[in-house]
Amino acid sequence: MGRYVARRLLQMIPVFIGSTLLVFSMMYALPGDPVRALAGEQAVDPVQIAAMKKELGLDLPLWHQYLNYLTGLFQGDFGTQIATQRPVAEEIARAFPITIRLALFAFVFTTVVGIAMGVFAGLKADMLRDRTLLLITLLLISVPSFVLGFLAQVFFAHQLGWVDPNVSPEAAWDELVLPAVVLGSLSLAYVARLTRTSVAENLRADYMRTAVAKGLPRRRIIGVHLLRNSMIPVVTFLGTDIGTLMGGAVVTEGIFNVQGVGNAVFQALRHREGSTVVGIVTLIVIVYLVASLLVDLLYAVLDPRIRYA
Known part of the structure; x- marks a missing residue:
């Protein structure tokens, strides 16, 4: 290892x-x-x-x-902004924690809800709840994120008054719930479909019939044998999705006025602040690489047959 x-x-x-x-x-x-x-x-x-x-x-x-x-x-210097003469590291230190909180919220929402929906539908494939999941996921995939964001803002903020339409500069945890749901909605659809397909396929595997024949409790059959072997494609997608959530938050942050990485990149592109864009992208690349390594290591945990020499 x-x-x-x-x-x-x-x-x-x-x-x-x-x-x-x-x-x-x-x-x-x-x-x-x-x-x-x-x-x-x-x-x-x-x-x-x-x-x-x-x-x-x-x-x-x-x-x-x-x-x-x-x-x-390698010395911790990301360059200097041309217009303000401020170090790019200061801009990253201001914007990156906000986007990390937003992406973390979206990732947890995507993982928990997406896997739960996929397992719920996969256990009864081709039934009513499976077709309902297909309809919901196709709707989430088809609707652009900016449309979904504006609809959520109008309904939950302006009509129901449950949340504020814009996020404050401090970006408290409770203010990021609605933007995180909007940001993670597309990934949720893919996770749910991947989980559903993998669960439905593994239900027909020989080891599942053996587990049932041995008289194991249903909770153990589903929670240990079925889910453990069904999560490999889902974990692969989730590993790459971490960086996607962080880098793809430009539209969502713009709708809800979140002062994170997406907003910083947009402003930097407008003013052609190349050092800011490169510095932020560098950190996102590092996140992608680390997440990819962790996903490969998780394969051995999920499937004992996988061994790294």
């Missing part, structure tokens, strides 16, 4: 470098001059612009800028 983990960690290095280099190159290729844009329509001395670019290291070739970024990254 130790050798496998070490090998996976070494494999993460080229993936990390490749993904961050791709995002860094895309921001470098965007049209416009972020330093010149600071002055707006006013005339600025080209010498001043060149001096500021040199100070920020924007006059260097792409490979040199990326090398400087990696060097600073």
Whole structure:
């Protein structure tokens, strides 16, 4: 197991470098001059612009800028915002905890409700509750997230008055419930369908008939034998979904005025703050890589037949 983990960690290095280099190159290729844009329509001395670019290291070739970024990254330096001259690390420290809370809420909602719905439908496949689950999940997949967000905001906030329509800058836990439900609704549909399909398939397996023939309690048959073997595809999806929830919260955070990573990336793209975008994406890439490693390790826990040499 130790050798496998070490090998996976070494494999993460080229993936990390490749993904961050791709995002860094895309921001470098965007049209416009972020330093010149600071002055707006006013005339600025080209010498001043060149001096500021040199100070920020924007006059260097792409490979040199990326090398400087990696060097600073290993020292905890994510760069500096051009407009405010503030460290990008401060913006990340402000926005990232909010998005982590939102994504955690959405992940728990997706996992608990999605698996429960999938098991409930899978135990009675092709029955009424199975068709009802299919209808609900197809509806969640078909409706865009911004439409679902506005509908939830109008119904629960404006009509029923259960929650505030906008989240405060502090983003308390109770304020993030509705945005988390909206954010996790699409993932909920996929988790429910994956669980339903896996449970219905494993119900017909030989080991399930053996467990029933041995007279094991129904709770043990479903809770241990059936669920343990049905969760592998679900865990695979949930592992990658953690990073998706964090990176895909731009629309949801915009609807509910959540001052998280999505809002920070949107504002950074508007002002062409490449260092902010690259810094946030770098952390999301790390989340993806760590989640992928944890999912692979969970396979051995869920299925004893899987062993890592």
